[in-house]
Amino acid sequence: MTGSAKRNASIVALSLWAGLLVAGAGYAQDRGMTLQGLGGGEVLSQINAAPDVERQSFSDGGFGRAYRQQPPLIPHKVDGYQITPTNNACMNCHDWPGNTKVKAPKVSETHYVDRQGVRLDKIAGTRYFCRQCHVPQADAKPLVGNTFENAAEVK
Ligand code: HEC
Ligand code: HEC
Incomplete structure (x- = not known):
């Protein structure tokens, strides 16, 4: 292709793309008008500020579990704790021996076993992303x- 033919081709491609975008926006708008929230069409005019509390909650001894295998719920805020490939902020407090300094429960031994059943000295890859299973x-x-009843109550 010559330089100008290339330019023309990209102009055609660009205008096609722009056309699609405009059509897409119109479609979304049409659909938006038919949507209705749980509030029955009421529009929120005010958003409350999140309560400024140091701890997420005050549940002495943690939250009860609904069934035996349930990952325990997180009783504290997690907003500031990032998990990156090189640093897992949760493990600063939940790995031994760091956990003893902050009086946090150590992750259980199941978290140091890989999927082949090999015991490791560091957190298993399958348990690395804590919030896959644990929620605040x-x-x-x-x-x-x-009328929710936990597994023990329905027995
Ligand atoms: C600064 C230290 C610290 C960090 C960082 C931290 N935790 Fe904790 N965590 C605690 C302490 C202390 C407790 C014990 C309960 C309490 O006092 O809030 C706890 C409790 C928990 C529990 C409840 C355990 C049980 O048996 O009930 C879970 C689950 C948990 N944390 C998960 C996490 C996850 C996931 C992260 C990262 C997103 C994290 N924690 C980061 C200190 C920490
Ligand atoms: C694949 C799901 C999964 C992932 C990922 C996971 N956990 Fe757990 N965790 C569990 C389950 C299930 C339990 C309860 C059964 C057990 O102890 O294995 C548990 C137990 C715990 C406990 C309580 C230990 C005790 O002895 O009371 C802590 C603390 C905890 N996890 C922290 C973490 C942290 C921190 C991470 C990330 C580094 C993490 N978990 C990742 C599922 C998970």
Whole structure:
């Protein structure tokens, strides 16, 4: 292709792309108008600031588990703890011996076993991303009543 033919080709490609974008935006708008939230069409006019609390919650001795195999819920804030390939902020407090200094429970031994069953001296790759399984929990009252029973209660 000559230089100008190339330029023309890219101009055609660009205008096609722009056309698609405009069409896409129109489509999204049409769909947006038919959507209705749980609030029944009410639009939120005010957003409350998140409560400024040091701890996520105050549940003495942790939260109960709903079934035996449940990953325990996290009773503290996690916003500041990043997990990157080279640093796992959670393990600063939850790996031995660091955990003894901050009085945090050590991750259980299952977290040091890889998927072949080999015991490791560092956290297993399968357990590296803590929040895949553990979620922060606040001691909040349910917004809507429910009849949930944990595994022990339904027996
Ligand atoms: C600064 C230290 C610190 C860091 C960092 C930290 N934790 Fe904790 N964690 C604690 C302490 C202390 C407790 C014990 C409960 C309490 O006092 O809040 C705890 C409790 C927990 C529990 C409850 C364990 C149980 O048996 O009930 C889980 C799960 C947990 N943390 C997960 C995490 C995860 C995931 C991260 C990273 C996103 C993390 N923690 C980062 C200190 C820490
Ligand atoms: C694949 C899911 C999974 C991942 C990922 C995972 N955990 Fe767990 N964790 C569990 C389960 C399930 C339990 C409870 C059973 C057990 O002890 O193995 C548990 C238990 C714990 C406990 C309580 C230990 C005790 O003896 O009471 C702590 C603390 C904890 N995990 C922290 C972490 C941290 C920190 C990470 C990230 C480095 C992490 N977990 C990653 C599933 C997971």
